[in-house]
């Protein structure tokens with residue numbers, strides 16, 4: 001026994017050193033290697049310790065890439081592709097770990113016997129790993145996923161009986177025009193469906209009217225509520241920028257709807273009580289130095305209706321926190337584009353919740369309710385027997401903003417059709433689309449300066465405004481607003497961070513080119529420097545993803561301030577107080593979510609890799625309002641990306657049925 005234990009210890013030491021080496025070579029996060037070592041220390045010398053260590057490495061690595069769990073079949077079928085590893089690299093680990101189970105049943109039996117693993121249903125002694133069916137989790141993610149699944153499922157089943165005649169009357173007033181595409185008015189259906197439950201999901205591509213629908217829903221809620229002035233409505237989004245956009249679009253839509261509602265409803269007065277849209281962090285009461293929020297099940301939010309926009313960006317942990325803090329009586333409305341990139345952090349919550357949205361799958365009861373409440377006949381093609389949440393989910397299918405070439409390109413990419421995408425570029429004669437197929441990085445620099453001949457853009461226009469100064473403007477803030485708007489009309493988006501085609505390389509190259517043109521004078525902080533905040537900072541009130549511009553401080557000659565636009569309000573912070581920022585001429589597609597630019601340039605890198613997938617290209621394209629330019633070193637990199645889908649492992653679909 002003694003001898004065996006020593007041998008085991010030697011083998012584990014060799015395995016952990018090998019794993020450290022893999023991490024040092026950049027194939028693994030150091031955190032994953034350290035995590036496996038930590039789990040190993042919890043039960044040194046146990047049989048199968050090396051297999052548990054390998055499972056931990058893979059699990060931690062996948063969670064770092066957005067998966068909420070590890071499917072055992074992936075482990076059984078060699079996860080080198082999933083990890084983006086070569087087979088040699090994986091076999092190198094196997095050579096030190098010794099043989100691993102080659103079946104799901106084998107892995108399940110092995111993990112169920114490991115002291116660090118709690119098998120759901122067995123006695124729980126707070127082990128750090130959880131085995132739920134054929135999925136292995138870190139306990140935190142399992143807890144979050146279970147909470148989201150259970151709470152959403154319970155909400156989806158909690159239906160009420162709204163006053164049908166009144167609802168129908170109001171919906172006919174609010175939606176008094178036939179749909180532009182002649183199809184069913186899904187916006188009207190969405191309002192009716194949302195009114196009957198404690199959760200509703202309204203998904204759809206850009207400009208399909210998600211915000212307009214929710215403004216109509218609010219009007220309907222005020223109209224049918226016995227005490228509309230007492231309704232507590234909260235608007236929220238994952239980022240400050242998305243929150244500001246939500247409030248702006250809702251206010252704009254409500255103005256139009258107020259005319260329709262007429263004197264029967266003091267809509268604008270009621271809507272004024274809603275207050276500003278907030279970030280989810282601020283709504284939940286984030287506090288510095290702790291992950292815990294002020295609001296939770298024990299201290300729930302004081303709301304009757306919570307509207308969350310850009311829900312595709314909400315990660316699992318945040319969704320769990322929102323659901324935990326939301327009283328069961330409140331209505332939750334999630335708005336978002338299910339086809340967009342999921343959050344950087346673990347989970348693809350909206351995508352999981354919306355998995356039936358395209359097909360509909362509406363039961364006879366839902367179809368009958370929609371007909372009675374909204375007068376809309378849901379076509380038989382959308383009938384089915386999907387689960388309770390699908391009955392509370394509506395996909396908007398007609399874009400009010402994107403009917404031209406950009407919309408067609410987005411559809412082609414979303415549909416996984418490289419041939420159609422190519423044809424979109426070739427067929428657009430109006431200059432809305434352009435594709436520099438075999439580009440050199442210099443092409444990006446030309447675009448960064450002045451856009452293209454047939455599409456305005458580039459950073460020259462805003463820098464010209466900066467350099468001309470504020471003399472032509474009545475107020476300093478008017479000038480700042482004009483500069484910020486000019487900057488916000490153009491952006492370069494990258495798929496990757498590193499390398500010549502990535503954010504870091506391009507930001508430096510663009511700065512050098514702008515300096516050569518005499519538009520900026522580089523130093524750490526310089527006039528005209530655009531920055532993106534990379535960490536929430538409660539002290540200065542700036543949040544991860546906020547974008548600002550550096551300008552002279554009118555009150556203190558010689559010092560610089562960074563100006564941020566919040567709706568139409570300008571806010572500024574002394575540049576030297578901002579610690580976590582990076583230059584933002586080029587930014588990642590991930591960070592651009594929730595924003596739109598008149599002209600968007602998407603730069604694809606030489607090497608695609610697993611993360612360069614359809615969702616990323618789709619998200620990049622749909623950030624463009626009027627002009628979209630694609631820059632890629634080869635044609636193949638776009639085609640490969642369109643054909644690759646991001647699949648994130650999770651058990652959420654199983655929980656919501």
Ligand SMILES: Nc1ncnc2c1ncn2[C@@H]1O[C@H](COP(=O)(O)OP(=O)(O)OP(=O)(O)O)[C@@H](O)[C@H]1O
Pocket residue numbers: 187204205206207208209210211212213249253400401
């Ligand atoms: N039923 C409608 N009647 C009139 N205008 C509409 C209707 N639906 C949408 N619109 C208009 O179409 C435009 C896009 O709508 P909206 O902003 O609500 O879309 P969205 O899906 O929220 O877009 P985003 O992807 O930017 O969040 C807006 O100008 C809105 O006023």
